[in-house]
Amino acid sequence: MDHLNFAQIIAEELKVKPNQVAAAIALLSEGATVPFIARYRKEVTQGLDDNQLRQLEIRLGYLTSLHERKQTILKSLAAQQKLTPELQSAVENTFSKTELEDIYRPYKLTRNSKALKAKEAGLDPLAQALLANPQLDPLNEAQAYINPEKGIETAEAALSGAQDILTEQLSQAPGLVAELRETLWREGVVTSQLVSGAVDEGEKFKDYYDYLEPVHKIPSHRALALFRGEQAGVLRLKLDLPDVESSASHPFLARIQQFHQLQFERLPSQIFFSQIIHQAWRLKLAKSLENELFSRLRDQAEQVAIEVFAQNLKDLLLAAPAGAKVTLALDPGYRTGVKLALVDQTGKFLHQAVIYPHAPQNQWDQSKQQLAKLIKDYGVELVSIGNGTASRETEQLVSETLKDFKLSQTQKVVVSEAGASVYSASEIAQQEFPELDVTIRGAISIGRRLQDPLAELVKIDPKAIGVGQYQHDVNQAALAQSLQTTVEDCVNSVGVDLNTASSALLSYVSGLSSTLAKNIVAWRDHNGSFRNRKQLKTVPRLGPKAFEQCAGFLRIRQGEHPLDQSAVHPESYAIVEQMAQRLGVKVGDLIGQSALIKQIKIQDFVTDNIGLPTLRDILVELEKPGRDPRPTFQTAQFNDAITEINDLTPGLVLEGVVTNVTHFGAFVDVGVHQDGLVHISHLSNTFVSDPREVVKAGQIVKVTVLEVDAARKRISLSMKTSPVVNQTASSPGLVAQAASAKKTYQQHAKSPATTPNNSFGTLADKFAQLKRK
Template identity: 45%
Template sequence: MQLIPYLLKHTQLVEKNIVNTVELLDQDCTIPFISRYRKEKTGNLDEVQIGDIVKFKELFEALEKRKLAIIKSVDEQESLTSELKKKFQDAPDLTSLEDLYLPFKKKRNTKSEVAIKNGLEPLAKIIMAQNNDDIDYIATQYLNDAIPNEDEAIEGAQHIIAEWINERTDVRNQIRHQLEKFAQITTKVVGTKKDDEKAQKFRDYFDWSEALNRCPSHRLLAILRAENEKFIRVKIVIEDERTIEKVEDRIIKNRSSSSKYIKAAIEDAYKRLLYPSLSNETLKLAKEKADADAIDVFSKNLKQLLLGAPLGEKRILAIDPGFRSGCKVVCLSAQGDLVHNENIYPHAPQNDSTGAINKISSLVDEYKIEAIAIGNGTASRETEQLVKRIIFKNPIEVYVVSEAGASIYSASKIARDEFPNFDVTVRGSVSIGRRLADPLAELVKIDPKSIGVGQYQHDVDQSKLKSSLDTVVESCVNAVGVNINTASVPLLSYVSGIGPKLAENIVAYRNENGAFTSRTEIKKVPRLGGKAFEQGAAFLRIKDAKNPLDDSAVHPERYDLIKSMAKEKGISIKEIIGNKSILESINLNAYCSEDIGLPTLKDIVKELEKPGLDTREKAKVFTFDQHIKSITDLHEGLVLPGIVNNITNFGCFVDIGIKESGLIHISNLSDTFVKDVNEHVSLQQQITVKVMEVDVARKRIQLALQK
């Protein structure tokens, strides 16, 4: 099998576009670079389509690697024929390949192997031929010291037949089909765990049964987590009798005396070999699908979170609220640098609200603060209410910011490197303030699994999750662009073609030589070669550069083209930027060539209209209902403001200003059928909700979306 036909089959894209994309990938080009700056080569494929090519290219390469290993193994057994080799080479997927390899796998001392060693393989072949009516008599010819009677001879032959049946691809596929269509997943509580307090959150699955192919991903992952924690037992159930009959129809040719022995061998093969193996395989595939769904949800949420509305370069006072230990207050410059930190104690047990108000007021004046960020954890509401009592000289906007993962960041090596002389409380408060200024720049420093926008993220395949989330972060960072003179190492490491080591080199060069003044200067960074510059330069922005194009998404390889456009109009590059009427008057067809076409030219003109434009919305102030302070304040029918803080396949969770988030089940998002939750709400969206049900004991709140 060849790569391109494989990709054609699985992506349904145009062959020429696939070939060119694979060529670019083999040249170590990144997805963001290819999708933005090589549109003519790929036929204008977007990041998702290129990502599919990358995914299936990796699957193909893994399949081919496994084929080589299997062919080598079978050859070493001296069992490889040209026909068998071709079957291995033509296998379309890993399942088919492993089925073909099954007879050649090294097995432990199985019942079949013992029977073969005892000389019973010829008897098994006679029985399977199904043309001899006197099997009992024939069996007496195979007696020896290990086989004292014909019953044991026949039983041994049946073990061999059972193994043969187990190795038949058509039989395995027949049972796979039955499992795929009819399998039920059933659960039973472990008797000793029924009253376990930790098990109660899984009590819906203490006695559960449903069709496996209709079990939604979140439910399957919940069931498997409960099993993993040993609260329940999970079983895949199918109608055995019907499945065995279908296998018999495939194998038994006639009703000779051999058939009863074959029938027994089929039943043995099914119960001892086929069903255990294939039911596990079916559950594994269902888990993989559930993982994919959960990873997709997480990826969508992460993208929305990373592209959340930034406040921008403002002087921010950030507060990490708390009761007993006080509130940690930090003041940040417009560039996010820490300029001051201290504690205030407005809440119990100290209750120094007057001192806290005076301190915040004086800090706002002293550091010319433009906005206040308050973490949404313990004592958040009380701190917000305190701050809103303060009468400032100038208007100050107050924001409540999610602090999910801030504690992870504050104890990380990244935080220690940034603030070696400050403790975790200071670092956490800085993170809260910086999240308000630019969520993307700050959140890239935190393991996405700790940000709190996933669905069973610790239960899914961790390597696939990491790969998917890294792709999302890379996509978001490059979509927005990075200021090379202010970006941290973690942020720079996600820039196309850069990576962690070059990111460190960039920051080290910046620290030693001062701010970059041009994109050309980036080439002076140690070990940053031509390929890295090609891949990353257009995503790295330089404010107030001599060449204004250095603060745009225009690739340096197109600077001469823009110079020609400006020269044609008799103006400078600086004058053409932002001049919509001039840009609209340019005949783009005149600038088309072999390596540049209208898609790229239109992108360039669009960028020149508003160079370096941040497409993200600006942060908006939001106020929770001040009368709601705990779950006991809620009642059915209450209408409240809220912020969407997590999205799942079964609905979304909403922060209504108390410790517990409420759930809008998918059925309460709309009066009509909802296929995709993301079509109705987005992460961090400010919405209005209605309380449908409150379960104080289980700390559950059911909400409905109010239009």
């Protein structure tokens, strides 16, 4: 299978043309990156966007891996002299790894299996003779295979070996395995029970002590919770068809017999084949299929969790920057004090200090005076306050300072400090501030992430930022790859200031490795600021290919060439110069002049290499060069009277910031050191299928407190306009709802084939909520 075949397959899946996919594959093979292709090679791919290209890249990797596995299997079959034209065709024409392994299953060389030992003892002819003619008497036929030299002392021993061979053979038929697998996935139910004697600290898995749900309807968060409970030794999971425990015979036993067309009723071989079929299911298929389907459930759940993490990370990275303003950052604390760090408009560190406004020192007034002096002396425009320990008390201190000293031009903002401590102890922080204490480094990060979240957060491992869903339970390699591409896409969509960017930020630019990023910073330190993009070619090891890939995403403010501040690629400068010449102006005079730009007839500038899509992008850039795609900066106003979870009461309306979006709802910071949950059913007065349709990380929202469980640190919130609040378990209506939900749920569990789409998830969520209340 070559790339042409891959292109055809991927094109059908993406619903695009094969030549578009083939062109993209060729560019990727040449070392082009997805951001570069999406932005500067639209003519080549006929307009494939970054999302399509990412899907293409992932699918190409899967098909390439599948192709390599096929070659390995074909070589193995050839070595076993089992490769027939039909088998080769079956291998070559499958596009599923699961189906491929089903085909190969009967030919896998299993060491030391009972079936293999029986074959080596010469019992395969006996097994095949009995299978071909069930009318034979197995014990009589086995007499001829007694062979003490090979360990076959009796006819019963020979018959046992034949059973082992047929048990393995009957359980490996590809079509049968696929059918049972899909039936079990479609109709099977997962049950979960508390392991006897297990200790569940904090009753984390209480909702799953006695739980059942159709396997194919379990949402990502519940699946990962179940697997975490099993890993912790708290839960015991099982997957099977409904009500099989009460069945005299498992439904799959009859299907195995039917599939192999075995008719042995009232024949001498009935007991012999009945035992084989039971063994095929109980010993070979049952646990194997359970493991496979649990693996499928886990893979799907992990994929959803990774997608949620990536989307939340994207929202956080593309959050509105406060901009180039002098910022005083505060990292709050009680006993150890509040650490202060001043940074200028570019994020350059200026000054550090520590104040002790809280217990035990209680230097409140002195702290206010010190804050006021720093704000006045340095012309501070923003005060960035970390949202951790002592955050609300520190915010109150800043509010009083700004009010008492009439510092109305200074704005205070509470920001997430997630990951700041990770950054402060990192190699990047040590390189940036080798002489500073880790606590001051953390404060600097809190200030810089307010000025420009993207530039600062790229220095931190995304897993430490705190926007993931069960992030430690998923495949770490897949998670890392997804987050890497997410950061790359965000960085390149915004663009990077070549003269101020850190090496960490530069390393995410298209075409730049970590080494090249460091070389750029070293060049800058030695030669001063870049004056034009051409100077990139003088950076050590930055060759023509890297320049092609990165140049358009790097900005130079007030550079020698007016287009260096824009997303126009240097390869298109000549086209822009022709446009300016046609209008009788200089390139610099054309930038930002809408009236002039509208006079350009882009059809006149189409060439073999540059078409209308790129020309349109160029005109957009000329009108607003280096435009930042991120939204306008806004801040949430926390209620000054609400600082702890015990201050919350049902019915209270608050403003908060969305910190995390999951498939079951959104978490919101309302300023009490514990995020509250807006369940998906409370995100809107209308039905919501995906929380991201309504909210995203970093969004400012109005919420109503529904319920507070201070002991378990759980806050239930609503974004509905008129939510019902403060229902209790003593309410007869609520008890009736719970009983009804449980009854309906159990009825559907017994007949999953008739359950409407998504109803199990809804019922399970509803019953779990009502049960908790």
